[in-house]
Amino acid sequence: MPRPLFATIHLDSMQHNLSQARTCAPSARIWAVVKADAYGHGLERAMRGFATADGLALVEQDAALRLRELGWIKPILLLEGFFEAADLPQLGEHNISTAVHCIEQIKMLEYTPLYRPIDVYLKMNTGMNRLGFRPHEYAAAYERLRAIRDVRSITHMTHFANADELEHPRLTIGEQVRCFREGAGDLAGERSLSNSGGVLHQAELAEQLSNDWVRPGIMLYGGTPGGRSAAEFGLRPTMTLRSEVIGIQEIAQGETVGYGSRFEAPGPMKIGVVACGYADGYPRSAPHGTPVIIDGVRTTLVGRVSMDMMTVDLTPIPNARVGSKVTLWGDGLPIDEVAHAAGTIGYELMCALAPRVRVTEGRLGSDG
Numbered sequence: 195m196p197r198p199l200f201a202t203i204h205l206d207s208m209q210h211n212l213s214q215a216r217t218c219a220p221s222a223r224i225w226a227v228v229k230a231d232a233y234g235h236g237l238e239r240a241m242r243g244f245a246t247a248d249g250l251a252l253v254e255q256d257a258a259l260r261l262r263e264l265g266w267i268k269p270i271l272l273l274e275g276f277f278e279a280a281d282l283p284q285l286g287e288h289n290i291s292t293a294v295h296c297i298e299q300i301k302m303l304e305y306t307p308l309y310r311p312i313d314v315y316l317k318m319n320t321g322m323n324r325l326g327f328r329p330h331e332y333a334a335a336y337e338r339l340r341a342i343r344d345v346r347s348i349t350h351m352t353h354f355a356n357a358d359e360l361e362h363p364r365l366t367i368g369e370q371v372r373c374f375r376e377g378a379g380d381l382a383g384e385r386s387l388s389n390s391g392g393v394l395h396q397a398e399l400a401e402q403l404s405n406d407w408v409r410p411g412i413m414l415y416g417g418t419p420g421g422r423s424a425a426e427f428g429l430r431p432t433m434t435l436r437s438e439v440i441g442i443q444e445i446a447q448g449e450t451v452g453y454g455s456r457f458e459a460p461g462p463m464k465i466g467v468v469a470c471g472y473a474d475g476y477p478r479s480a481p482h483g484t485p486v487i488i489d490g491v492r493t494t495l496v497g498r499v500s501m502d503m504m505t506v507d508l509t510p511i512p513n514a515r516v517g518s519k520v521t522l523w524g525d526g527l528p529i530d531e532v533a534h535a536a537g538t539i540g541y542e543l544m545c546a547l548a549p550r551v552r553v554t555e556g557r558l559g560s561d562g
């Protein structure tokens with residue numbers, strides 16, 4: 195018998211969330227973002243779950259080639275672009291579009307012949323200060339790209355730093371959009387600005403924000419970039435992590451639990467031991483009080499998460515036994531809520547799901 199820990203991926207929720215993205219940004223085409231093994235969901239599964247997306251965007255060139263092997267014939271975009279000239283011919287050969295964010299990449303495109311022309315996303319740094327050309331350098335980069343024979347089209351692109359908060363005190367979407375407009379001016383080409391935050395707030399931002407292509411990631415996996423809950427936006431969980439109680443301890447007042455003896459029982463109580471630990475991707479930083487569901491009832495973590503196990507308070511579930519079902523996140527327990535309790539974000543929990551966790555597929559609401 196394998197350990198009773200497994201992650202169930204809900205392809206039906208992935209389809210549903212994609213249609214929510216379409217509803218938010220009805221006039222845009224959608225790049226479903228599938229980097230990092232589709233945020234831990236598996237590339238091949240994402241290809242099926244997002245079959246109706248207009249394209250798939252990611253950062254790993256080997257995964258892009260794998261998508262072609264798997265039969266994905268619609269557009270593919272490399273969000274960080276390529277890293278050396280030797281990578282370029284493959285992009286032409288497999289019709290993979292690429293971001294271009296620095297002058298070094300333009301030079302490589304200038305001296306490397308491709309087998310076939312490719313579409314380029316020219317990235318502008320509008321305040322995130324990670325990748326991209328500054329607005330005053332942008333038109334020159336554009337003209338230089340335009341002169342390259344193997345560049346078929348140029349789409350203007352930028353990325354939001356604070357798309358989850360409309361009124362961020364340091365840098366708002368509105369400021370970034372204004373900066374983008376200044377830099378890209380009337381240059382010909384399509385535009386791509388919004389990540390999940392931008393898509394979810396498209397209605398409020400309609401005046402300022404128009405996209406030919408949007409690039410949602412986390413919302414397609416039933417999370418939000420921050421602030422409001424996924425359910426408020428009609429998004430559904432796409433990954434449920436489940437395990438079982440594998441041991442029970444009845445302890446007396448004053449006894450402690452786990453490494454570091456961090457939890458002390460305030461009275462006699464039952465402790466459940468659950469087969470899931472930080473080597474499975476559950477965050478070790480999750481403190482006492484982080485929510486878990488046992489046999490459908492919410493309770494909390496107690497003590498420290500260890501490598502293969504964690505301990506939970508069974509007080510609200512008097513009938514709990516070895517074999518009781520545990521939900522760690524997903525169906526019935528938003529991943530963002532668990533992440534928040536652990537001081538991180540849903541993105542990190544999904545991406546950190548460890549290879550040793552068995553993955554299955556099942557509809558949301560089924561037992562997986």
Ligand SMILES: *Cc1c(COP(=O)(O)O)cnc(C)c1O
Pocket residue numbers: 227229273353388389390391409410411412413419
């Ligand atoms: C990861 C990424 C996205 C998706 O971001 P979410 O917050 O997950 O929606 C969009 N655009 C770029 C350039 C990215 O790297």
